[in-house]
Amino acid sequence: FRLGEERHSRRIARAILAARPLRSTTDLVDAVLSAVSRGDGRIHPATRTFQALRMYVNDELGELARGLRAAERLLKPGGRLIVIAFHSLEDRLVKQWLRDRSGGNLSGSRHLPLAGKGPPSRFDLPVSKAIQPSEKEVESNPRARSAKLRVAIRTGAGALDDLADDGMNLPPLAELETTS
Numbered sequence: 001f002r003l004g005e006e007r008h009s010r011r012i013a014r015a016i017l018a019a020r021p022l023r024s025t026t027d028l029v030d031a032v033l034s035a036v037s038r039g040d041g042r043i044h045p046a047t048r049t050f051q052a053l054r055m056y057v058n059d060e061l062g063e064l065a066r067g068l069r070a071a072e073r074l075l076k077p078g079g080r081l082i083v084i085a086f087h088s089l090e091d092r093l094v095k096q097w098l099r100d101r102s103g104g105n106l107s108g109s110r111h112l113p114l115a116g117k118g119p120p121s122r123f124d125l126p127v128s129k130a131i132q133p134s135e136k137e138v139e140s141n142p143r144a145r146s147a148k149l150r151v152a153i154r155t156g157a158g159a160l161d162d163l164a165d166d167g168m169n170l171p172p173l174a175e176l177e178t179t180s
Contacts, residue, residue, distance in 0.1 A: 003051065003061075033045060072160070080154075082151055084149050101121070101122040
């Protein structure tokens with residue numbers, strides 16, 4: 001549900017449980033197909049399920065968060081951070097992190113005005129929106145269809161010492177294995 005952004009995740013989970021033991025990826029695909037229709041044909045119905053499993057096992061969002069924090073610590077002033085995200089969860093994490101680090105989250109309101117100036121900006125964003133591939137690029141490289149590129153330039157402000165978090169509040173894999 002969280003990592004695959006699958007609308008039918010609960011129905012798929014029930015089908016996977018009913019199909020156990022799964023001995024191959026084909027068994028998993030068959031379980032997913034038994035739970036959902038073929039869809040609109042743009043992507044295979046099992047794609048999001050495999051994406052979610054891969055992202056969870058590889059801790060992809062956690063790795064991305066740790067990579068962003070490392071870039072903040074390692075880049076010299078004027079250094080450029082270029083991130084290509086291939087799905088919305090990655091892009092959302094990068095977008096929010098860059099907005100926080102560029103001072104973009106400093107918005108007061110008439111009910112609670114800003115008390116001060118806020119922390120110094122750690123990145124400048126020369127382009128405010130994600131750069132997406134052109135139609136020509138997608139035609140020559142179909143895998144680029146979902147890519148979003150974000151650019152940031154490091155300022156001289158010191159790095160923050162907060163903990164890297166994937167923002168998804170997911171329990172570690174080992175914890176899930178012991179509760180099953």
